[in-house]
Amino acid sequence: MEWQQIFDEYQIRPNYVEQISDKVYKLITNTQNYCLKFSALTKDQLGHWYAVYRYISESHVLGFVPLILTKENSPYYLIDDQVIMVSPWIESYRGDRPSDEWIASFHGLGKLHGSTLQNIEVNYSQDQLTEISQYFENDRKRKKEELLQYIRYFESKRFMAPFELQACMHYRDLEWTMQMMDKWQYIYMDLLKDNQSRKVVLCHGNMKPSHYTLLNDNAYFLNWEYARMDFPSRDLSAYLNSLFTYHDCDMKKINEGLSIYFQYIRFHDIDKCELIFELLDPDPYLSLLTEYVNSTESDEIRRSIQLEKKYRQLLFSNQLEQLLYPQLEVNKEEV
Template sequence: MNEVIHKIAEQYGIHPYKIEQVSERLFRISDGKHLYALKQSNLTESNLAFWEYIYHQAYSQNIQSILPVYLTKQSKLYAINNQSYYYLTPWLSSNKLDQQQVIRNLYNAIGEIHVKTKRTQFVQTDTLISTFTDYQKNSAELYKKELYFVELFEKNRFMSPFELLVCTQFRIMDNVLTVLNNCIDLFISQIQNDKEWNYSLCHGNLNLEHILHHNDTYILNWEKATYDNAIMDLSILLKQLVRNYDQSSSQLTDSFSAYTNHNKLKKSELYLLAIYLLNPYPYIKKIQDYIDNPSNDTMINQVKDLQFTSRQLLFGLKWFEFVEKEKSVKDNNKEN
């Protein structure tokens, strides 16, 4: 593999003194003076042009939170070897920060990217409303399915830990479905009076592994990037953050102003984010998978996966409370 790395480094005019493989696709290179990160990407010919466009946008709009890539001697943003695309960035050490500061820095960074790349287009609200009305009807049917699961498990003389967890979380799911129904109504009410839809550059796989805190905060790995509503990025990020207990709900909501100070969200977008966070289908699917093939995975892993998903739904409930509280405060300020 070192021979391949040397060939790629040559395209950048770099002569490696030391090569260290950090992960399957990431290498740290030293030329004796500087450190570089070389990534063997998952890019393909179909998405390569858009990936290049991201870095041109970052340069032209001075988006500092997208870590820059080096140019090859042929002024390309990538190098090719055996039909694989590689790109080179500076190797930066990450500073240790407390959790609250990590979250605020991340909100700041992605908020800057979303607002600087924002585009607004007119949309056919009738089509959008129809889509969410159908989703609302389908979600309402999940109560019967969840109740069926509980009744099925309660027939067992001795429930497995997974079955017991499903039964104890039934009330949570009941609440999720009720709040989701309410949230969709509020979203539809807002979107009826709003003919515009915002699109921003979205990372597509936003999580803490793709964040680097150096002198500035950088967001790495834009291989899955796309243009979509900023809510897509935020929903992916928040779901990842609340899978474990490392971040509390209050940390994520209390610091959210760090994001909205850059990219102010409309009421419809805040409700849309709540709808994505309250998506009950992954939870239901895990139960159905267990019923269809209970021995497909270990009991510990099945319980953990269900618990991870339930935490995401619980945060969705907290997020809806946060949105309603913020809305109430703003309405009171207007009246005063």
């Protein structure tokens, strides 16, 4: 790698280069520090990313850490088929961080989504509604049969490995999760018949705690290569799932954070349905079972940790479902 070529392109003269990770480097200069990242974007993805970058710049969307331009006024530099991006290095000291980071992050995400909100007109035909309903039915059947197939396979063994025993102990809760999905899908299908618009916002695309920093109660988003216009539930579910991997996740704080987020962008019943679909989807869990059965490698501890994290995400998602379900407008109308 020709480091000097990169430094010349950005007109930066670092005194020291500190490697933070495989793809991130801290460039230390006399006046300012910079973050140099080897992006995971490919050349084929640059066109879409650049369109999003132009939208962020021209619409003056706040919250994203800005990119340093090259001497050719480009927000990225391409060398040896690698995409390089440079931004100011934001140092986050403990004294700068709020006492409750979750609340500040929900504020930041709400501001981002609320400031870029667009309502897209939709009109589903009866054939389209039938197709969606059939997809839900087939998907439910596939997931239930797949889960039951694995559990029967594990239970057929005289002695089960720890991972297999772990999956069997999870079965009852996984089955309950799928029942809750059924309930929300029925509600969703009724809502689609009357709903004439959908919310679309600028999503970060890979929202998790390590991809933002907090300074003076404000959130600044990092690593936004996969930013795109999408349903707000995509970002929200990704962020919640990252929080749900922790065993001590506080659902009271999560509920408080969501209340703050919903002040920036109101979630109607159909939006809440899509959020629940993202959170209660058992496919990531089932993928781990598939990987285990098909693998010849012996890595029991790693697989058990991964399975427990996915299981924990589903457990906390079920708790959130119980909080959101009574808030649905369709339930209030029935009363």
